[in-house]
Amino acid sequence: MSIEAVVFDIGNVLIEWQPERHFDAVIGREARERLFAEVDLHDMNDRIDRGHDFRAMVYETAGAYPDWSDEIRLWHDSWLKLAGPEIPHSVRLLRALRSGGTPVFALSNFGIGTFALAEPQWPFLGEFDRRYISGHMGLAKPDADIFAAMEADCGIAPGALLFTDDRTDNIATAAARGWQTHHFDGPEGWARRLVAEGLLTEAAAR
Known part of the structure; x- marks a missing residue:
């Protein structure tokens, strides 16, 4: 898919x-x-x-x-x-995807108060097409409920979502629901995956 x-x-x-x-x-x-x-x-x-x-x-x-x-x-x-600093290559990948027309969502365990501190510190947090922040949802990864809630809200089939996370338990839950996944161990590997999926050119993924 x-x-x-x-x-x-x-x-x-x-x-x-x-x-x-x-x-x-x-x-x-x-x-x-x-x-x-x-x-x-x-x-x-x-x-x-x-x-x-x-x-x-x-x-x-x-x-x-x-x-x-x-x-x-x-x-x-x-x-x-x-917290911090930001991971610059990852931020470039987020922006490159959006520039290329691919919707980009955030699905993150983050408190209400901590996210309020983070937003002005890292303006790219306001650049997602949709944000699913655990504190506001009252749900958190790796529980399946937060993944189900995101699916219901965005209306995209699980198999059409590509999700990256550094925690294997979160990846496992997403994969069990049929999401496409990438275990994040650095932006370089994530960039290669996005190129392999045809979502970015090699130049855009640098």
Whole structure:
């Protein structure tokens, strides 16, 4: 089936998402490893991605771990230092697809509050034809419900969607629903896939 739309994850596809890196820089690797071992910050973030209030969730977690409260609050207070930078080649691919007439969607786990911070920081986030952001939907990957909700909204058959994501569990859910998929491990491989599918020329994919 020919591809009618390309679907991008955002974190680690268009914008780097390595919060451990910022904590390493601020508190040192040893302290960061202890913090992340004692406090499940990624679970906290998953709840934010599912629509929980950004500040309230971080500060509630900080209150539950007084020994780490200052460090945990950095997740909220310094969020723009946790995220990024953008991945320039991926952004060029997004824009090249749209310039060539291919609809481009975002399907991303992102909180309501964190996405509000990200939009002015990375203007290309406003360039998608459609955006499916987990916090606003109250659904999140890798659950099948968010994929089903996107299908219902866009009206495109699963087999006509090409989806890229850095997480294999998200790719597996999409593939099980019949989507065409690409496990993102860098923009170069993604560019080659888009060329192979006939969606971009080699020049446009650089």
